[in-house]
Amino acid sequence: MIKAKLLLLEDDPNLSESVCEYLEEQGYDVVPVYDASAAEDALYEGKFDVLLLDVNIPGGDGFSLLKASRKKGNVTPAIFITSRNGISDVEEGFESGGDDYIRKPYQLKELLLRIQTILKRNFYHPPSDTLDLGEGITYDILNQVLRIQNKEQPLQLKEHKLLKLFIQHKNELLTHETIMEYLWDYEETPSDGSLRTYIKTLRKLLGKDRIVSHKRLGYQFR
Missing domain, CATH: 3.40.50.2300 (Response regulator)
Structure with a gap:
């Protein structure tokens, strides 16, 4: 968690x-x-x-x-x-x-x-503490936990932050710059390779079609 x-x-x-x-x-x-x-x-x-x-x-x-x-x-x-x-x-x-x-x-x-x-x-006034992302996937807002078929899915810190950013901005195109600034603190060096790895992990959990890549622009969570 x-x-x-x-x-x-x-x-x-x-x-x-x-x-x-x-x-x-x-x-x-x-x-x-x-x-x-x-x-x-x-x-x-x-x-x-x-x-x-x-x-x-x-x-x-x-x-x-x-x-x-x-x-x-x-x-x-x-x-x-x-x-x-x-x-x-x-x-x-x-x-x-x-x-x-x-x-x-x-x-x-x-x-x-x-x-x-x-x-x-921050999640648009949901009716409960848990968001239903479909296909048996839920996100516990207060405890910040991703579950698939009621099983908690361990995520690295930046994978979790990326998922949270996507959920808060569903269907929006998030630029690479926006994502990089959100994931990495000032003393850290952003990495395109690491970002691609985090995206790959989330696609494996959520489904590859949920995160759409817009070439040279950014990503969109659907």
Whole structure:
């Protein structure tokens, strides 16, 4: 099972530790950072499924941080977690690119539910936590597991990320550049050969006709 990766920006070490411990127990991979500079580095160096952002942080503020990241093309869904609870603060949070807003103090269970909702929303509000891909193939959104005839199929990390990208953009033509940028972090060297291998693996599992190759352009998941 591939864990959803969360970035937690929280400058209170005790709260950060509590949130990390709880979310990791729920099956998530959590990367904690404590100030604006560390958050900027994390956003530049890695890719996440959800951003959890405090607002009042050393070296800046969460609103400005996300707004700047959005201008650079980062579309990762973000939840603001803050004690700033005025309506103007909520408005600023959404205007800066936030997808949700939770006020402190909060229950960890509430945070979990909001994260789960965000993750499901990326798949166009499915009626359940499991997507039916046809022919006995299903994808568990929250646990990020591919099953064929109810049998879990092990995937490498980048194979899993590629499948998730395809599912989220079914029937769309994804360029080679888009796929490469999504699969490889900044310190990694993208590989055409590796990408072809990942495509071959997914075709073997899903059926060769499900992933269409458009010569010199990219791939399309049907």
